[in-house]
Amino acid sequence: MKESKEIIQALLQFRNERDWEQFHNPKDLALAINVEAGELLELFLWKSPDEANKEKVKEELADIFAYAFLLADKYQLDIKDIVMDKIKKNGEKYPVDKSKGNAKKYNEL
Numbered sequence: 001m002k003e004s005k006e007i008i009q010a011l012l013q014f015r016n017e018r019d020w021e022q023f024h025n026p027k028d029l030a031l032a033i034n035v036e037a038g039e040l041l042e043l044f045l046w047k048s049p050d051e052a053n054k055e056k057v058k059e060e061l062a063d064i065f066a067y068a069f070l071l072a073d074k075y076q077l078d079i080k081d082i083v084m085d086k087i088k089k090n091g092e093k094y095p096v097d098k099s100k101g102n103a104k105k106y107n108e109l
Helices: 002-017 026-042 054-074 079-093
Strands: none
Touching: 002 054, 026 054, 054 079
């Protein structure tokens, strides 16, 4: 995907200009994703979904995506490939005829 490569290049340039690669090992990138996901969750805490501040949701999602893209880059994973592979695996675990319209986990279908 051309877009994901452009995003990764921009993230790497931003990171490298600040000499932050030293902090971006896989473990810390994974932890950063979790921290940012927690900040995203906090935007919804004690609110209905429509009460969340959309601009702040956008910012937290961007942080999550940024760290996820950097983590994928660390392991030289192609984002399109890994997402498409996961969709395929989920399709096998959740066949339409058994899972359509319900939220049961695959082992409960």
